[in-house]
Amino acid sequence: MDANYHTHTYRCGHARGSDEQYVKxxxxxxxxxxxxxxxAPYKGIHIPSDRMDMEHLEGYLSCLEALREKYRDQIDIKIGFEIEYFPFLVDHYKKLLERADYLIVGQHNPTFLDNDLDLYAGEAEIETYGDLIVQAIESGLVSIVAHPDYFMVGRRSWPANGDAVAHRIAEAAARCQVPLEINLNGLRYGTKMIDGQTAHLYPYRRFWEIVAQHPVTCIYxxxxxxxxxxMEKERVLTVNQILADLPLTIIENYRLP
Ligand SMILES: [Zn+2]
Ligand SMILES: [Zn+2]
Structure with a gap:
């Protein structure tokens, strides 16, 4: 694995370290x-422990642009944002994209404010989650779907509509050639009892069994x-155990188009 497109900074309020420490x-x-x-920041909305503020935007861009220049002989720095996809914000996403290299969609809530999927995700919310991710993929604005099985963070059983939602996401990802991310940070929650067996919340094997039935590109x-x-490369080994023997197409050295 020589490329990672999913990195946060202290500006979101729940990540630590300087930008340069991540680069080093x-x-x-x-x-x-x-x-x-x-x-990504959202205009007029201040969510201190969750999202960058609008006033951080220029500093985020200029700091990363300076690091890109400083370390250009050692590493290629790309600048992007992780968004939740809501159709009424399309113009906002386009403006962000004018300043950045790419967007990824990490859908943490089915409604704009509040209602996090990590609290509990009922089937109606999971249906909405699937709808929004498919719309994000079809919008042409996002380059990667982060943790597409994120809804499992607020579940202790596979939902009745889980197969259908997974098929819809995988079908759209394959059709629009948007990679699905096998997220290496879900491991931090440890294992839980899910449907009577201990398992990590995500990546969740059942979801990826369905992804494996579609011609989808997967990345870590x-x-x-x-x-x-x-530097915790052992996380790749752990998720590979979870996904063992599934015929997934995992591109370790993925390059953005
Ligand atoms: Zn993230
Ligand atoms: Zn975060």
């Missing part, structure tokens, strides 16, 4: 491409909220 850790870990994708994403997470 990525170089030490052997990455050739480091993509920053901090939680570190989802670093701490610089040294970039």
């Amino acid at each position: 850790a990525a170089i030490d870990a052997g990455f050739k491409i480091l993509g920053f994708s901090d939680h 994403g570190v989802d670093a909220h701490h610089p040294t997470t970039l």
